[in-house]
Amino acid sequence: MSEWREITIKNAAQTKGLIGGPFGSKLVSRDYVETGVPVIRGQNLGSGRWVDLTDSVFVSESKMERDLASNLAEPGDLIYTQRGTLGQVAIMPSDAPSCVISQSQMRLRVDPSIADPKFVFYWSTSPYFRKAIADHAIVAGVPHINLGILGSLPLLLPPISVQQSVARVLGSIDDLIENNRRRIEVLEEMARSIYREWFVKFRYPGHENVPLVDSELGPIPEGWAVTRLEESATFVSGGTKTKAAYADTGFVAFSAAGPDGFLSDFEIDGPGVVLSAVGARCGKTFWASGKWSSIANTIKIIPKDSSLTAAWLRFTTEDTNIWPKRGSAQPFVSISDARGVKSVRADHETHRRFEEVAMTMIDEAGALRDMMRSLIGLRDTLLPKLVTGQIDVSSLDLDTLIAEQVV
Incomplete structure (x- = not known):
């Protein structure tokens, strides 16, 4: 734990890596077209690790280039919900196209020399981070946060190699869940x-x-x-x-x-x-x-x-x-x-x-669903302990843990 350090989300971002959605009339529902550049909305988050573009709306390439070029998300970026269901976060898949984020989303592009994006994702789903969101949320009207609040929230980081190992362990469990x-x-x-x-x-x-x-x-x-x-x-x-x-x-x-x-x-x-x-x-x-x-x-x-x-x-x-x-x-x-x-x-x-x-x-399918629930329970037990160093990731025998959990 001596090598762990606490920074802020903003400190982990690339230059201009933390951005919000378009302001005001730059993006409204009448801008949506049948095909084009996908727009990430709240319904595209919340179903797992990855931004799900299945039910997307679109804007034209010309609209994006004219008004929304500064509001793009690329593969590997993290997308956070700004208002509504606070605490939602997902990663842009590696095969995703460039997307526009909506007014209710924020994008974090992590500096890879500071943090592993997948580790930051798992930290962002931990009870510690979600409590920090709840503690700092603006509750007048629809509960929401903003770029300043998101950027100021804590991020506990071990060395990069440990971050990658933690993300690999939790990602392996999530792969089984998704499979x-x-x-x-x-x-x-x-x-x-x-x-x-x-x-x-x-x-x-x-x-x-x-x-x-x-x-x-x-x-x-x-x-x-x-x-x-x-x-x-x-x-x-x-x-x-x-x-x-x-x-x-x-x-x-x-x-x-x-x-x-x-x-x-x-x-x-x-x-x-x-x-x-x-x-x-x-x-x-x-x-x-x-x-x-x-x-x-x-x-x-x-x-x-x-x-x-x-x-x-x-x-x-x-x-x-x-x-x-x-x-x-x-x-x-x-x-x-x-x-x-x-x-x-x-x-x-x-x-x-x-x-x-x-x-x-x-x-x-029922037996697979029972196995999936067990795997979700294992992930949810390990996650807060791994992202805070309470469990040394190098000491984990993941295969044994999974075998014991899904029996």
Whole structure:
């Protein structure tokens, strides 16, 4: 620790390396075009280490060159949120194009002779740095910070070689997390594609020999039926527990925003769906498995026969448009309305065969999700200790730690 030193974020920046977004009318929504130079906004941060440009808006090359050339971010730069969800930070990927940062973002270009950008990223996600942001944030109106505040915040630095080792260890864990996330997405999309083929397009095994007949939901295969969801599942209100009841460890708990905490007890042991019943995510559903619970503003949907309806129920309930919403300022779905939603049920044999195929993929994705949660727990335990020197990175046996954590 004798070689560690504390500087400020500004001290780690290259000349003109710490900049903010464009002022005032230099960038407004009417400047957006269909293709061009991506603009980094808050929604491009927050999903991991890297700036995610999947859902980007754009400005033209001429607009960038004329008004926004001083507001560019390049690969390796760090992007911080200035207002809104304070504490968000991400790195520009190595294969990213030049991007314009929005009015609500700030860019740090690290001087590599002083600091490793990836180490600075991990320091910036530590509880120490986030507390410093909270302590210095301007709370009048929308909570925010500015370039002066960001530049003045502390940065604890060991020698460059140690910084690189710390970033390498934490990056290895994040690589495993991201690899699991990609594998989960592939498995779930494979199962979802089979569902669409069988239950939306009616191209299930043997469909060639089955005629379509009229129903209240349109033509469906002969022998299938239109039923209310309550015939396939039990609906249970999320109850009155709130996030205040969350524990440090325990069983996964769902709020209206998704799986975001733990409860010391569980209500369900097995597969099911959690419906966000109130607020901005009203109508969105989340898959649950193992031992789990949900809190207020949710509805638990439990398949009556998990061997025949679990996977089918999951994909049937994904369409947010099926849920009848009431209210305007604060939309909600009532449990009685949810029970009455109508859907097309196949014959017994088709359901059995679908569950046999789809649940294999879903169960594999579930095991990967459990592993991912364990890896996130390991990273979150190690990170604050590594970036402050409480753990000597040279003494870590990462392979053993990972093996012990994911068993």
